[in-house]
Amino acid sequence: MKAAILRKHGGPEELIYSDMPDPVIGPGEVLVDVYAASVNAADNSVRRGGYSARQLTFPYVLGRDFSGVLSQIGSGVTDLKVGDEVFGVLDAGKEGAYAEKLAIKAAIIARKPPKLSHAEAAAMALTSLTAIWALEDTAKLKRGETILIQGGAGGVAGFAIQLAKHIGAKVITTASAGNADYVRSLGADQVIDYNAEDFTKIVHDCDVVFDTVGGDVQARSYDVLKSGGRLVFIAAKKEGFEPRKDVETLRPAVTRDRAHLERMAALYDAGAVWPPHITRYKLKDAAEAHRVSNSRHLQGKLILEVR
Numbered sequence: 001m002k003a004a005i006l007r008k009h010g011g012p013e014e015l016i017y018s019d020m021p022d023p024v025i026g027p028g029e030v031l032v033d034v035y036a037a038s039v040n041a042a043d044n045s046v047r048r049g050g051y052s053a054r055q056l057t058f059p060y061v062l063g064r065d066f067s068g069v070l071s072q073i074g075s076g077v078t079d080l081k082v083g084d085e086v087f088g089v090l091d092a093g094k095e096g097a098y099a100e101k102l103a104i105k106a107a108i109i110a111r112k113p114p115k116l117s118h119a120e121a122a123a124m125a126l127t128s129l130t131a132i133w134a135l136e137d138t139a140k141l142k143r144g145e146t147i148l149i150q151g152g153a154g155g156v157a158g159f160a161i162q163l164a165k166h167i168g169a170k171v172i173t174t175a176s177a178g179n180a181d182y183v184r185s186l187g188a189d190q191v192i193d194y195n196a197e198d199f200t201k202i203v204h205d206c207d208v209v210f211d212t213v214g215g216d217v218q219a220r221s222y223d224v225l226k227s228g229g230r231l232v233f234i235a236a237k238k239e240g241f242e243p244r245k246d247v248e249t250l251r252p253a254v255t256r257d258r259a260h261l262e263r264m265a266a267l268y269d270a271g272a273v274w275p276p277h278i279t280r281y282k283l284k285d286a287a288e289a290h291r292v293s294n295s296r297h298l299q300g301k302l303i304l305e306v307r
Helices: 040-050 118-138 153-166 179-187 216-223 258-269 283-293
Strands: 001-008 017-019 029-039 065-073 083-090 101-105 108-113 148-149 170-175 189-192 206-211 225-233 248-251 278-282 301-305
Touching: 001 283, 017 283, 029 118, 029 216, 029 283, 065 101, 065 118, 065 278, 083 118, 083 258, 108 258, 118 153, 118 206, 118 225, 118 278, 118 301, 148 153, 148 216, 153 170, 153 179, 170 179, 179 189, 206 216, 216 225, 278 283, 283 301
Parallel strands: 148 170, 148 206, 170 189, 206 225, 225 248, 278 301
Antiparallel strands: 001 017, 029 065, 029 101, 029 301, 065 083, 083 108
């Protein structure tokens, strides 16, 4: 099969388009012909060698979330069949979506909503999984509460804006001036231009902050929370920073399962959420997609068209 292969840790130039052996499935697994794969910030970290301490075996295939068609069913799988259109996210610590085929446990994928294209389903897979775990399962956001979502134009944050509005919260988000109209279209009630305004001078008494940026932004986010509030984060903490004792600091588990993917599909069918803005690249151009992703100033999602 063809794949975007990481030769070694380093810059985007270490991603090359080449051949890899087809994956082999085991009991409880399925083989997916991949049609689209999503590019995530975590992919950049894995490529650079900074995401975790685990050792990779090179050549290595990146990519966590995908959409495609089932081409082979392993023993014990009875609820899916060859030809089903599916989407999902590989297990934590596993990659392989930047390729024409991947093997995955059947229990953690779901049927793709028919109205979503493969690119749209791939764009919504990990973003929706993360946002649902963060807002519903971890923050337990309630109707009438106020939430600040940091970095609203990104994939996860953009889905979170839509979900928070569906729940019935007041949604404040940070974004560049160029992305203000985009995040408003997602449902943001208030947009703060992070290049021109200090959100800590404008926002106060939030029930929840959802941080997708990390570092100093995360540290300063404590200033806008009311006592007893919740800060939910998915980005790196600021080194040496001590959070407030009168608020909760929470990190979502983001466990891979079918239930949360089906929750996204139900939200989509109800008209509560819709796909983000998508920028498309061919699989052979994965290195260029990573160069764009490195900027971290994205609107929506970058998608690799595999087939």
